[in-house]
Amino acid sequence: MRTQVGIIGAGPAGLLLSRLLTRHGIDSVVLENRSRDYVEARIRAGILEQHTVDTLTAAGVGDRLHREGLEHSGIHLQYPGTRHTLDFPALCGRSVWVYGQTEVTKDLVAAQLDGGPPLLFEVSDVTPEDVDGDAPRIRFTDADGIPQVLECDVIAGTDGFHGPSRAVVAAGAGGARVWERTYPYAWLGILADAAPATDELIYAWHPDGFALYSMRSPKVSRLYLQVDPDEKIEDWSDDRIWDGLATRLALDGWAPNTGPITDRSILPMRSFVSAPMRRGRLFLAGDAAHIVPPTGAKGLNLAVADVTLLATALVRLLREGRTDLADAYSDTALRRVWRCTHFSWWMTSMLHASGDDFDAQLQLSQLRRVCSSEAAARELAENYTGLPIEA
Template identity: 80%
Template sequence: MRTQVAIIGAGPAGLLLSRLLTLQGIDSVVLENRSREYVEARIRAGILEQHTVDTLIEAGVGDRLRREGLEHRGIYLQYPGTRHKLDFPELCGRTVWVYGQTEVTKDLIKAQLDGGPPLIFDVSGVVLKDVATHHPRVHFTDAEGTPQVLECDVIAGTDGFHGVSRPVVQHGTNGRVWERTYPYAWLGILADAAPATDELIYAWHPEGFALYSMRSPTVSRLYLQVDPTEKIENWSDDRIWDNLATRFALEGWELSTGTITEKSVLPMRSFVSAPMRHGRLFLAGDAAHIVPPTGAKGLNLAVADVTILASALVRLLQENKTDLVDSYSDRALARVWRCTHFSWFMTSMLHRSGDDFDAELQLSQLRRIAASEPAARELAENYTGLPLDL
């Protein structure tokens, strides 16, 4: 087999990269070690920055997003007795959209299989060869058990933290890793309950953080701060709703409840791997970085990565110019670290840990954002998405 760009991983990053390259006349093949059904069922983030929405629309995969997605013009910051709205258009002229990563993935897969480049599921034994040369290769076994070799000009590693791509870059460059594990986790639920709020609510509470999000006009997505050692079987539906009601409590407002259809405990950590390139192998998305979900940055960072990378690869493969691929890692990492900081800031400000001294510092920060337009604007600009190149 022969292609210009071999893409490892059929998550949103890999699929969108393939789509962006196709629109510029660059051939690609996407390899995925899971089934289509598994990939389309993965529950992930649901907040899309303005740039992400614009990119998906321009790539021709935004029709359902515009039809079914929910545009949001702000968020609420809550602490006991106060719920303060940040108006994003007023503060920075942008909005965000609620549209699940699962739905983004389905849209991209549909476009890929509808006359797009090859997308091969259920592969195994993926090995990357000769990545430091101009003729890298990918060895793998297909779903029928037949060994295959994919020759290419470039490999894009969009196969996540546990994929095969990142270790190759780390080993080949003696790269560096930064990691922060947070002393709390999220208990997340999906519920058949109409949202009782027009915007997301980020709530600080003495008993722990809570987030009120949504997936549709009839489905709510809610989270509770819990200890990382918590077992999901210890949380009955009644216990979850009682804790949510306590942490979102506000005079004159009532929590909507309904049937819980999914629940899980999600660990919280930050991870950055540098560089994001070794020879003709380039990393993007979770293969290079992970952020806690508080800042709603994971999927959006992946989209930013592949948007930058697509332009660089087009310039390399069509014009034989290396300036953009040579600067890719530094350019991408500048944005990665800014978003990693914002995610850390939101996480540290809203989650209870430490003593009452820390709690008062958190409340002071929340009151500052509620009272100061420059402080509110800084949060809004980061939340809705900074420019690709910083």
């Protein structure tokens, strides 16, 4: 097999990269070790920054997003007795959209299989080779158990933290530097067949722990509770979950809608950055290079920013033979990664209870500052809705 760009991983990052390259006449093949059903069912992020919506729209996969997604013009910040609204268009001229990552993936898969480049599911033993030269390759076993070799000009590793690409970059002559922080709390997330009882997302600080009220559609709510990382999901009954949400989101004259819980899981929280994001002709994007806690709604949006930069760099490299953007890709992408990592850490640190009274007073002071200062509110709004992608 032969292609210009071999893409490992069929999450949103890999599929969007293939889509962007195709629109510029660059061939690609996407390899995925899971089944299509599994890929399309993964429940992940749900907040899209303005640049992500614009990129998906320009790539021709935004029709259903605009038809079924929910545009949001702000968020509510809450602490006991107070709920304050941040108006994003007034503060920074941008908005965000609620549209689940599962739906983004379905849209990209459908476009890929409708006359797009090859997308191979259920492959195994994926191994990038000779990435330091000009003719890298990917060895893998296809769904029928037949060994294959994909000859490439470039390999893109969009295969997440546990995929093979990150390890290959780390094994290079210069190695890789890793920064990591594990947070002392996790999120218990649920999907519920309950109409959202709020117009905007609610980020709530409470002495019992953080709570987030989000949504997936006019009939489905997505809610989260801060829990200890060692909590077991079976210890959380429906009643215990709804009681916890009612307590942490309590406000006079308002209460969350309840309904059948259709999905529940516990999500550990950590920050992770690995640099560089390139080794020779192998480029990393998305979770293969960085992970952020979900409080800032940055994970999927960072992946989209990565592949937007990478697609531009690869088009210039493969069509014009110019290496400048490819050579700058890692440094350029990492500047945004660290900005978003800081914002995610800041939101997480401001909103999650630690059990320390001193920390609690600092958090409340910061929340009051954001809720009373236009400058502080604008800083949050600019980062939450997404800073411009560096050219």
